[in-house]
Amino acid sequence: EAAVTQSPRNKVAVTGGKVTLSCNQTNNHNNMYWYRQDTGHGLRLIHYSYGAGSTEKGDIPDGYKASRPSQENFSLILELATPSQTSVYFCASGGTGGGDTQYFGPGTRLLVL
Amino acid sequence: QQKVQQSPESLIVPEGGMASLNCTSSDRNVDYFWWYRQHSGKSPKMLMSIFSNGEKEEGRFTVHLNKASLHTSLHIRDSQPSDSALYLCAAMTNSAGNKLTFGIGTRVLVRP
Numbered sequence: 001e002a003a004v005t006q007s008p009r010n011k012v013a014v015t016g017g018k019v020t021l022s023c024n025q026t027n028n029h030n031n032m033y034w035y036r037q038d039t040g041h042g043l044r045l046i047h048y049s050y051g052a053g054s055t056e057k058g059d060i061p062d063g064y065k066a067s068r069p070s071q072e073n074f075s076l077i078l079e080l081a082t083p084s085q086t087s088v089y090f091c092a093s094g095g096t097g098g099g100d101t102q103y104f105g106p107g108t109r110l111l112v113l
Numbered sequence: 114q115q116k117v118q119q120s121p122e123s124l125i126v127p128e129g130g131m132a133s134l135n136c137t138s139s140d141r142n143v144d145y146f147w148w149y150r151q152h153s154g155k156s157p158k159m160l161m162s163i164f165s166n167g168e169k170e171e172g173r174f175t176v177h178l179n180k181a182s183l184h185t186s187l188h189i190r191d192s193q194p195s196d197s198a199l200y201l202c203a204a205m206t207n208s209a210g211n212k213l214t215f216g217i218g219t220r221v222l223v224r225p
Contacts, residue, residue, distance in 0.1 A: 031211050033212075033213075042218060043201065105156060
């Protein structure tokens, strides 16, 4: 199975602060994704990328930026964190074929105070 | 935007029993379905995928797909306490560029 790692695993941030969540995958997948998971909403797509240098807006991009500096790394950036961004964030990677499975990292639990 | 509806929201199953979960997409162009399992505090793990009409079986797990009704179901036979988890259905259309849309999930509790 694809290996996707995330850091940090837990983060406490202050309102208005900057938060960077990092994701690394070692399976040479072109596509990478950032989701958040909240009770009652399921998994929602924030940003995704088709390869190094590319980022695309997902379904809920407001308040978030993304960066894909290399094939392996994909970051999610909260420039001005707000309490509403308290959530569990998952990174995933997958191939470019239509039926390719997405593989998830272990998640980052973010609390914005 | 595609929506994926799952039912029931939660399910209690006796150990050794059968669990049946349902999932329907609102997008007539849906091409692929996945079922993920997520244990408490963990990340989603792909359980099964199904792309063509019919049935697919892997061990105690069986998935059905009816593309005409945009409906897939997951059946777990001989349920074990370790099957207690959140089951997520995800759908993808080719035109959406490898983006998955997830349902909210069905929480399954297997009682010993």
